[in-house]
Amino acid sequence: MNRTERRHFEKEMSKILKKSAGVCGVCGTELNHNSQTFGGILEPYGTVLTGECCVNKLEVIMGAGVYINKNINGIMSVMKTGQGISHASPSDALSAIRQIRSGIGEIDSAADDLMREAGIERPPTDITVTDAPWKLDDAEWFNRHPGRSYRMRSLHPDEIPTLQDAVTDVVIPPNHCWEILVRQVNKGQRIRTAFCRNMAVFIPDADDVIHAIFDIVVKGEGQGVISAKDVAALVDSYNR
Template sequence: MYVNQNTDAIRSVLRQMPQGQGPATDVIAAAERMRSGVNSIDRLTQEMMAKGGLTSKPTGISLTETPWKSDDAAWFDRNKNRTHRMRQIYPGEFETLPPEYQQLNIPDDHRLEIVVRQVKKGQRIRSAFCRNLSVEIPDTDEVIHVIFDWVAGGGNGAGVMTAQELAELSSRYKASSSGSRH
């Protein structure tokens, strides 16, 4: 989950810590600012999870700027009719993934890719999945939406989505004009 939001309260407190630019002059006020900042991030996270359709806790919340966050933001700015994106993993992004991804044994004809859901401008959720490179995946919002939901929901237990399952689910997403767009 990553957010482009004002986190000045937390950053301000962190700058006052001993490893920063100097000790906090008012420890109680600094602690209160920190608590307030953390509470704000908790509320924001809960709101994003609800709007993004997630039921499990996020494995990481990124408030710092990264090349992939900037690229995703620019991509969604250029593709305003899209809410989902699939892309290759960025250099350095792999290290930010949860440990279970870093321990995967990926077959030769597969690679980790990233699916991104834009909940609203500046708020996106990303997840990694192991893509079979021999299967063509159409770059449409419906197809990537299906993949995102499947990955975020834990898959089907077998760890594999067939091309037929993908096609059937994406046609249902496309046909459902009253369905929720994340």
């Protein structure tokens, strides 16, 4: 493949990556999270992105990568890899991919274990592994309140992108605002969820009250409205 053909491939692959629907470009099979992908040439399709399902059909393999469909913030910086491997040897590139997949697998496993330990059945929707102002704020708050496991706080401005779906897809009523419920499961390991708060309702800063609201929200209960009666019933059950 000459330089002109390579540039054409890179241009077409860039378009594919931007509009990829998370499926193999040959057979249409849905790509699994943390699975290996391959870019290459296959006539009559031309430039295609495939999964392991169809890699053997490619006439020419031009590159390889990893498909990720979970929001793992800062994964590349944590892995200390991925920089400058686009022109590496095939063995170096495949070694880097194996390292990335292994690291992602470890992070996924740790997050799943944390959710199970917290008694939450749904999978995590965002895993943040890099430092951020809101993470440091939570860590400092729990250090100052060693007897607490739950916190309700304002949404940090730089936290909005990590809660994109929850914040932008819902039209909130007047006199409501987004706040964050935080549960510290273990020191340094916390779970967050967004909470649309009615500012006209007083909520005491008590661990069992925030605990009850957190449980209702993460379980999707309350049919969109959390009643004081439901919160009180849960608080009562915790204290029995």
